[in-house]
Amino acid sequence: MSFSQLGLSTPLRNAAQQQGFTQPTPVQSEVIPSILAGKDVLASAQTGSGKTAAYCLPVLEWHLQRKATTRKTVHTLILVPTRELAVQVGDTLRTLSKSFTHYPKLAVLFGGISINPQMLHLRGGADIVVATPGRLLDLVQQNALRLDQVERLVLDEADRMLALGFAEELNAVLKLLPAQRQHCFFSATFSDSIRELAHTLLRDAVKVNIPTTEEGKPDILQRAILVDAKRRTQLLKHLFKTEKWSRVLVFVATKYSADLIATKLRRLHISAEALHGEQTQGKRMQVLSDFKDARVKIVIATDVAARGIDISQLPVVVNFDLPRSSEDYTHRIGRTGRAGEAGMAVSFICADAANEAHFRLIEKRHGVRIEREQVPGFEISPETLEQVAQAKVSDPNGGVKGKRPSKKDKLRALAAQAEKNSGSI
Known part of the structure; x- marks a missing residue:
């Protein structure tokens, strides 16, 4: 399969080719058409399999199909667990869209630096936001942006979003989003906690699990x-x-x-x-x-x-x-x-x-x-x-060192609250 068969427009196919994307990876072949069709997606594939481009390409395709407006409203929110990943995703979006005539206004938001330049950048709004949850909530509280018109929510490294203790922040973000939205969850692995959250939030999701083959194995x-x-x-x-x-x-x-x-x-x-x-x-x-x-x-x-x-x-x-x-x-x-x-x-x-x-x-x-x-x-x-x-694995079904015993309870509460707040979801 080629990128021309995935539903991407010529400008985006050319941009992908210029970045060395000659053929779509398996996860890209499976995911891109589903995202473009507006379906919820739960995708798991090994690290380095092209997951970032798998959602960045349809996000930009969707942007190209929108009418240009002077007032920017956030149509896509991409949540990531760390500053470094936020920068990486932002770089990918900028690189793929640099030749567009209808260029998206992109905001990459994370903590650890002054909030003032980010507030200035958000004047006039933004089309696509890549953010860590904590800084995103800070900016919302400062009235620097609104999330009530988000049409697509992407969680990158979704398992880490919850494993790193972001459950409460994610719940706060979900309250700010409209009830009707598309969800795209990506990760190298999917724990029971992610499946539990996905079961609550996703509707008729397309589930993609790219196994590690001997040929594709790192x-x-x-x-x-x-x-x-x-x-x-x-x-x-x-x-x-x-x-x-x-x-x-x-x-x-x-x-x-x-x-x-x-x-x-x-x-x-x-x-x-x-x-x-x-x-x-x-x-x-x-x-x-x-x-x-x-x-x-x-x-x-x-x-x-x-x-x-x-x-x-x-x-x-x-x-x-x-x-x-x-x-x-x-x-x-x-x-x-x-x-x-x-x-x-x-x-x-x-x-x-x-x-x-x-x-x-x-x-x-x-x-x-x-x-x-x-x-x-x-x-x-x-x-x-x-x-x-003589060492023995005392608990083969669990017992992983450092696992927080209350995580499942927190996730159940998060999922229940999200369901309550999302109305029809």
């Missing part, structure tokens, strides 16, 4: 290395030097760890920077720019800050701290092995039964078994190895 070598917890930074330095990694994205559990490890690596004469939510937007953008241009070799990031990072030819991802869930593991390792490139994902397994059991649960949910390695000079004692070998 070329990612997964490794698991046993190491004493206190020696992980030294092991990271050792691997960086001996295996000659050009750039590494390292995931940690906390902002404190990100800052601490970056400082330790710089003391070891390795260019490293932290990336987390307490940094200013300017700092985060500078870190990402330096990382993309290889001025910084190692970035130590929290899960929240790393959402939306799209760096071509990123060779290695390291789980310094194990992810909280199998879904987080999917998103983390999906930062490498993109666009046909080979990648490597290395997980540090602290030499204790709890860490081993947690990683076995992740393996179980992914249907894989990764051989445990030991690096010369960082070997584990036989006694500790015996303890690790």
